[in-house]
Amino acid sequence: MxxxxxxxxxxxxxPTKAQVFAKRLISTxxxxxxVVAAIVVxxxxxxxxxLGMLGxxxxxxxxxxxxxxPSPWRCGLLGLSIAWFAVIFSLSLRNEWGWPPLVDxxxxxxxxxxxxxxxLFRPLDGRNTLWAILYFIxxxxxxxxxxxxxxxxxxxxxxxxxxxxxxxPYLVFLIGxxxxxxxxxxxxxxxxxxxxxIPHVSxxxxxxxxxGAALGAVGAGLAxxxxxxxxxPLLNPVSATVMCLVLAAVCxxxxxxxxxVKRCLGVKDSGKLLPGIGGALDLIDSLLFTAPVFYFYLWYxxxx
Numbered sequence: 001m002x003x004x005x006x007x008x009x010x011x012x013x014x015p016t017k018a019q020v021f022a023k024r025l026i027s028t029x030x031x032x033x034x035v036v037a038a039i040v041v042x043x044x045x046x047x048x049x050x051l052g053m054l055g056x057x058x059x060x061x062x063x064x065x066x067x068x069x070p071s072p073w074r075c076g077l078l079g080l081s082i083a084w085f086a087v088i089f090s091l092s093l094r095n096e097w098g099w100p101p102l103v104d105x106x107x108x109x110x111x112x113x114x115x116x117x118x119x120l121f122r123p124l125d126g127r128n129t130l131w132a133i134l135y136f137i138x139x140x141x142x143x144x145x146x147x148x149x150x151x152x153x154x155x156x157x158x159x160x161x162x163x164x165x166x167x168x169p170y171l172v173f174l175i176g177x178x179x180x181x182x183x184x185x186x187x188x189x190x191x192x193x194x195x196x197x198i199p200h201v202s203x204x205x206x207x208x209x210x211x212g213a214a215l216g217a218v219g220a221g222l223a224x225x226x227x228x229x230x231x232x233p234l235l236n237p238v239s240a241t242v243m244c245l246v247l248a249a250v251c252x253x254x255x256x257x258x259x260x261v262k263r264c265l266g267v268k269d270s271g272k273l274l275p276g277i278g279g280a281l282d283l284i285d286s287l288l289f290t291a292p293v294f295y296f297y298l299w300y301x302x303x304x
Contacts, residue, residue, distance in 0.1 A: 002206060004173075020167055023272060032295075033157040036044060036219065042304070044084060044262060047154060047165070048093075048151075050094075051133070051151060053280075054280050055081070055085060055143060055148075057273065057280035058279070059081045059139065060078060061271040061279045062139050062142070062270070063078065066135065067267045068128070070118070070122075070132055072117075072122070072274045073118060073132040073135065073136045076117070076118065077135075077139050080110060080144075081143070084107050084145070084148070086100070087107075088151060091103065092151060094147045097155055097156075097158055098156065098160075104145070106189040107140070107145070108145070109139075111140040112115035112137055112258065114136065115132075115133045115136035118215045120131070123126060141229050143281065146285065149294075149295045150174070150287065153167055153174060153298065154171050154294050156298050156299065156302065157234070161240065164212075169232050170230045170232060170298060173221055173224040173225060173228075173232070174291060175285070175287065176220035176224045176288045177218075177221035177224075177244045178286050180219065180220035180221075181214075181251040181252070182213075182216075182251065183221075183250045184212035184215050184217065185212050185213035185216070188208060188209050188211055188212025188213075188215075188217075189209025189287070190210060194208060197209070198256060199208070201256055201263060202255070202256055203208045205255075213274075214245055216248075217247055217248035217251070218244045220244075221243070221244035221247070222240060234298050234302055243294065243297065247290045247293065247294060250286075250293050251286040252286075254286035254289030255286045255289055257285065258281065258282065269282055
């Protein structure tokens with residue numbers, strides 16, 4: 001008598017859009033609890049901990065996305081990133097207006113020099129060695145250096161006598177407009193999205209979702225602006241609205257940029273830190289692009 005052949009196990013079912021959104025919502029609310037706690041305190045150290053941890057975890061995730069990256073370059077990039085955040089945070093606390101551009105140039109030079117150092121102590125491996133060198137340099141610029149512009153926004157207007165950060169409303173404006181761009185695009189795209197935007201990079205993004213992206217950015221940004229209007233002299237209703245639309249467009253580019261990196265490396269998410277979102281890099285990918293744009297606008301209108 002022949003033995004019964006066990007039935008094949010059914011393939012795992014993919015989560016529905018509603019389930020994905022629920023996970024994203026929970027993770028987003030948890031993060032906003034931390035942001036609100038930092039706002040209530042209004043002092044630099046808590047923001048430094050949040051921004052520094054997100055930045056460093058993002059760097060760690062970036063180094064893990066390519067398992068072929070040799071350990072000398074992986075450890076070197078992590079070490080340089082730790083030194084970068086430590087230096088800019090200490091200079092910001094000491095000077096109360098951030099740090100001079102020479103610090104940026106010095107660390108960028110260190111990234112270039114440090115990327116070549118491992119080649120002096122190990123055999124060359126053709127294009128693989130060149131890839132590791134470029135990965136190190138671009139990785140530093142992409143995550144820790146761009147992430148530091150959120151710290152620049154925080155310190156651009158200076159520090160009040162009681163230690164309260166005058167740039168806090170601007171940072172919340174930046175985060176609100178950027179992250180609600182993602183939320184608006186996801187909700188509207190899921191409901192009425194039909195026309196794919198750039199399917200070879202991100203199949204889920206649609207042109208209809210851009211409507212939700214703009215509405216989310218303007219709604220969240222103006223809510224922060226009118227709630228803190230007296231503390232945000234570098235913006236007015238018109239410039240705040242225009243900046244929200246600009247940030248929405250840049251946010252989409254930043255999100256697509258990380259999608260390019262992940263597709264080239266064959267990974268779905270940068271990590272599993274945040275259910276429904278992915279890793280820390282998945283969380284801050286768009287902020288890495290919107291923060292420099294917003295900072296340079298504030299720097300220009302402030303006349304510094």
